[in-house]
Amino acid sequence: MPRSDRLLQEIHADDPWRILAVCILLNQTGRVLVDRVVDLMFARWPDAYAMADAPLRPLAGLLAETGLGWVKAARLIHMSADYIVWYETGRMLLEQVHGVGQYAIDSYEIFHLGRTDHPVPSRDKELMAYVGRGPHPMGHTQQFTDKNGTHVTGCP
Secondary structure (H helix, E strand, C coil): CCCCCCCHHHHCCCCHHHHHHHHHHHCCCCHHHHHHHHHHHHHHCCCHHHHHCCCHHHHHHHHHHHCCHHHHHHHHHHHHHHHHHHHHHCCCCHHHCCCCCHHHHHHHHHHHCCCCCCCCCCCCHHHHHHCCCCCCCCCCCCEEECCCCCEEECCC
16 A cells, blocks of 8 residues: 555544554554555454454464564554443543553544644654644644744744
């Protein structure tokens, strides 16, 4: 699959579970390697319910080329089980869902909730560029208004 100029979180913005799943896939891995497996993974395990019941060995085998295949597979399975509890019952906070760190929380808020108004929505350069608060990945500068109403180019 050819690389899209869109972030994976943007592509899957309508599905919070998929946003979290792609964040796990991207951990310690370049986008090119994730692009090779993400569609296959979602075709086989399309939602949190299917992933929570996924057999570890086949999932780890699929993810092997991304590096840390066994770790990511276990994390995806555990995250999916926690996600179901979070989504259906609200008995836990998103940051309590296994495998969900600040990058995944920022991605969820930016892409699913549409929140780009944080003073610093993320420390990740790709997310910052997406919301217009950092240098564009292709080298373009971006302008935004900071919390004091000042027009700024680049990172705040």
